[in-house]
Amino acid sequence: MPTTIADKAHRASDLAAPVYSRIEQDMRHKVETGEWHAGMMIPGRQRLSAEYDVHHRTIDRAIRSLVEDGTLVTQGTRGTFVARQAVVVERPAVVVASPTAMQTALDSPKLKAAKRLGIFTTDLDIGDYSLAIIRQIEKGFSIAGGTAVFSQRVQRGVERDVDEVVAELVTRQCDAIAVVCFNIDIPLDRTYQLVTQATLPVVFASSGSVNRPIWNVYIDNVDAGYQAATHLIDHGCDDFLFVGQAGHEWVGHRLNGVRDAVKQRGFGDKALVSTLGPVELDYDDAAYVSSMEALRIHVPSGVIAANDHLAEGVYRAATELGLTPGREFKLVSFDDIPEARSLGVTSLRPPLEELGRGAARLAVHALNGDSTPQRVCLSSHLIARESTSGFGS
Numbered sequence: 349m350p351t352t353i354a355d356k357a358h359r360a361s362d363l364a365a366p367v368y369s370r371i372e373q374d375m376r377h378k379v380e381t382g383e384w385h386a387g388m389m390i391p392g393r394q395r396l397s398a399e400y401d402v403h404h405r406t407i408d409r410a411i412r413s414l415v416e417d418g419t420l421v422t423q424g425t426r427g428t429f430v431a432r433q434a435v436v437v438e439r440p441a442v443v444v445a446s447p448t449a450m451q452t453a454l455d456s457p458k459l460k461a462a463k464r465l466g467i468f469t470t471d472l473d474i475g476d477y478s479l480a481i482i483r484q485i486e487k488g489f490s491i492a493g494g495t496a497v498f499s500q501r502v503q504r505g506v507e508r509d510v511d512e513v514v515a516e517l518v519t520r521q522c523d524a525i526a527v528v529c530f531n532i533d534i535p536l537d538r539t540y541q542l543v544t545q546a547t548l549p550v551v552f553a554s555s556g557s558v559n560r561p562i563w564n565v566y567i568d569n570v571d572a573g574y575q576a577a578t579h580l581i582d583h584g585c586d587d588f589l590f591v592g593q594a595g596h597e598w599v600g601h602r603l604n605g606v607r608d609a610v611k612q613r614g615f616g617d618k619a620l621v622s623t624l625g626p627v628e629l630d631y632d633d634a635a636y637v638s639s640m641e642a643l644r645i646h647v648p649s650g651v652i653a654a655n656d657h658l659a660e661g662v663y664r665a666a667t668e669l670g671l672t673p674g675r676e677f678k679l680v681s682f683d684d685i686p687e688a689r690s691l692g693v694t695s696l697r698p699p700l701e702e703l704g705r706g707a708a709r710l711a712v713h714a715l716n717g718d719s720t721p722q723r724v725c726l727s728s729h730l731i732a733r734e735s736t737s738g739f740g741s
Contacts, residue, residue, distance in 0.1 A: 369597070370604060371400050372410040376559070377570055379419055379430055380725060389427045390420065418561040459493040463715045465708075466517030468499045469528040470539055472507060477700055478530045481553050484704020485526050485711075492712045497522050510542040518546055524715050526707050529554040530698075549714035553707035555698065556598055557723065563714050565706035565724040569598050572696045572728040573605020576652050576680040579694065581613050583736050585650030585678055589642055590622040591662055592654035593634045599624070599654045602682060606652055621648070625661070635661025643669055653681040656688040656695055663691055679735040682728070692734035699726045 378384040390396075390411075397404045411428060414420040422428050467485055469478045486496040497520055501508050517525055525548055529536055536558050543550050544562070551563040558564045580588065590606055592599040603622055610620045623642050625634025635658035639651070643665060651673070653659035659681035666673060673679035674692065681688060684697035706724050713722065 367402060368406045368409040368413075370600060371402065371406065372413050373570065373601060373604060375410060375414060376419060376557070379414075380723075384430050386430050388430045390430065392427070413559075417559055457492065457709070457712055457716070459712055460716050463494045463523040464497050464521060465489045465494055465711050465715075466497045466499065466514075466520065466522030466525045467528070468501070468513050468517070468525075469530070470501070470510065471528075471530070472501055474500065475530065477698065478528050480700040481528050481530060481704040481707070484701050485528070485553065485708045488705045488708025489711060492708065494712070494715075510539055511545065514543055514546045518548065522548065524549040524551065524711050526551045526553065526711055528707075530703075549711070551707050551710045551714065553703045556601065557725070561721055562723075563710040563721045565703055565710060565726065567698055567703070568725045568727060569601035570605040570608070571725075572682055573602035573607075573652070574609045575605075575728065575730050576602070576682070576696060577606040577609035577650075578613070579680060579730055579732070579736060580650035580652070580678055581609065583650075583678055585648070586615065586619065587648045588620045588650045588652060589639070589648045590620065590652045590654070591635050591639045591642070591658055592622065592624045593627060593629075593631060593658065594624040595627040596654075602652075602654050625658075631655065631657035632661035632664065634658070636665045637661075640665040640668070643671065647671060647677055649677055651677055651679045653679065656681045656683050656685045656693065659693050659695075660687055660691070663693070673735040674738050680730075684731055689733070694733045694736040695731055696728040697731050698728050702726050
């Protein structure tokens with residue numbers, strides 16, 4: 349039997365994240381949303397194996413990760429339970445929350461004593477988004493009565509590892525550290541290991557969950573994918589192409605959100621095809637290659653690109669095929685970089701200001717002696733443009 353584009357796409361989509369990792373993320377999502385509430389015994393291995401249609405060893409591996417980071421706890425032969433200290437989830441409304449309400453929700457309390465907060469980003473070259481987050485952390489912590497101390501990984505042209513930056517901030521007598529991990533040059537797990545060696549309170553402001561019992565404000569990529577697909581469905585789309593690139597965990601998370609929306613709105617498995625471009629290419633070139641092949645076979649009513657750079661590749665392939673996003677198909681992507689605005693692409697804008705203000709607030713709580721770390725989950729904001737609303741005549 350010949351291999352179809354759907355077969356290739358489904359095999360490629362598995363590269364975005366291992367099966368056990370996708371199951372772990374789904375279980376974690378159930379805890380964070382309250383579907384699995386604190387103290388609840390989760391379903392048994394046999395039932396979960398049937399539900400996810402995988403071997404019980406895959407379920408064991410997913411659960412082991414959740415037990416290791418304190419999300420779940422095992423009680424011998426009694427079973428596995430959601431930890432009593434459930435994570436804190438805050439989801440500011442995407443449409444109805446006013447700027448004033450958002451500011452009030454994330455304002456920092458006052459410090460009980462004067463403290464110094466060391467701030468750095470894992471970026472080698474500090475991007476605009478990381479800079480926007482840093483500015484909000486500095487502002488929020490200063491308003492709370494503290495002093496912000498900034499450092500960076502490159503000094504006098506010399507690249508430094510994360511542990512070197514942390515050591516410098518410790519010598520500068522910082523009482524806590526805030527780490528901005530938005531453009532992730534270093535994996536979050538590795539950053540966590542290096543930073544927590546300092547034994548100071550640490551706050552992560554990140555584009556994905558650190559998945560550890562630590563102070564963390566982060567963006568829910570699964571929710572962003574869900575929003576993207578729901579927007580397309582609400583605009584009349586009934587079959588979908590997801591375009592990503594292999595080798596990125598966040599691609600898998602966004603794809604999982606798309607799958608959730610498509611499934612919950614009653615569409616069958618064949619309504620969604622995913623294709624991942626080669627990891628060795630730049631984002632736009634990878635998307636150009638994979639979407640060109642897919643669009644030649646079938647033009648769906650809705651296309652979701654895993655980020656705006658990938659959307660550029662989709663746009664380029666579509667143009668060469670005589671197609672225009674917003675006319676022959678609708679297009680949504682993520683991150684809302686300036687190029688998305690220039691092309692008129694609907695995009696999910698990350699809550700940068702909220703990330704910064706939330707990190708400052710968590711730092712104040714940590715320095716005021718709160719013993720239980722909070723994990724704050726934020727939603728992205730969908731910005732609708734011509735690629736989903738259509739072009740004027």
